[in-house]
Amino acid sequence: MGAVGKLAPKPSADAAAGVRLGALRHSIGFLLRVCQVRLYDQFYERLGDSDLRPGEFSLLWVISQNPGIKQGVLAQTLAIKPAHMTKTVRRCAARGLLHRVIPEDDRRSVQLSLTLRGTDFVTANSHNFFGPTAYNTHSLTEEEAATLAHLLRRFCGLPDCEPERAAR
Amino acid sequence: MGAVGKLAPKPSADAAAGVRLGALRHSIGFLLRVCQVRLYDQFYERLGDSDLRPGEFSLLWVISQNPGIKQGVLAQTLAIKPAHMTKTVRRCAARGLLHRVIPEDDRRSVQLSLTLRGTDFVTANSHNFFGPTAYNTHSLTEEEAATLAHLLRRFCGLPDCEPERAAR
């Protein structure tokens, strides 16, 4: 999947540089979208050949940190709507990456845990998402990236620290 | 269109607060997505009844700041792929908000300008996107929001200032 929006400078990219944005240049909504598209492009540049889709790693990662987490709680955590969460979870289960368990004490809900294969998958792919070799490259310093992350958490209401106790 | 992801706290929202994120809590990619979804929800909360769609205002706004801008340049500026830009531009043209003009000196391209109706539309809707009454509410101070915007521009490579000359 080769994206039209390539990262190497092009004549038309130069043309975009001459566009006046006015107040939009300071609009967080607009800036979030542009950053999101850039990240998406970088994701496919690095991982386009793998069978990993955007968001799937996050899903598996959060399950690895919270074995037995309920599907609805996971959906809420990752800001994914229930319908899409159902499809994604079933796709990962079909690939043998996670277990779906219906608890006896609440047969409406689904509890999720990684399989050994899923754990290996998360371990093998972590370097693409965290640390200096992550797919999303940028020109910010470590301090600037930390400030950006802090402000984004503030913006969306996510705490800076892990909760005291794990969710069940 | 009532989003499942409501902003008022709910029992399941409390459950999400108890989830351990590990390194994901500091991942800019993940944080950008959560912020994006939150913005999307806020957009529909404020403007769900209107005939405005996400991104359409930005499109009209940039055209208002750059009359005669080429469609490809606009697409690049807003990080929208050409196919989608075609559909969105034609939809706005059908609503009488903009003119599509094929210049004699390059009949491949399309130049865009707002109609009077489009200009009125942008003027009438600006307060929903810029300033203290914008739809995207958050708890950041003005200084923090400015820093966030600055770091997002740094992240995606967008300059802090307007270009010296308008694009043709």
Added chain:
DNA sequence: CGAAGATAGTTTACAAGGAAATTAAAAAAT
């Protein structure tokens, strides 16, 4: 104890967004 209301996840249908192929036009190469 049974009915009504709420919750959790699933299914279906649809809209948004984009890849790939296409068309039309301009620029570059021969």
Added chain:
DNA sequence: ATTTTTTAATTTCCTTGTAAACTATCTTCG
């Protein structure tokens, strides 16, 4: 001057993500 290559936008088809309706299950109420 003609052919080839490149550019700009469009069309078609597909995937992703979600609203709405649905099913199954649990909780609350009378």
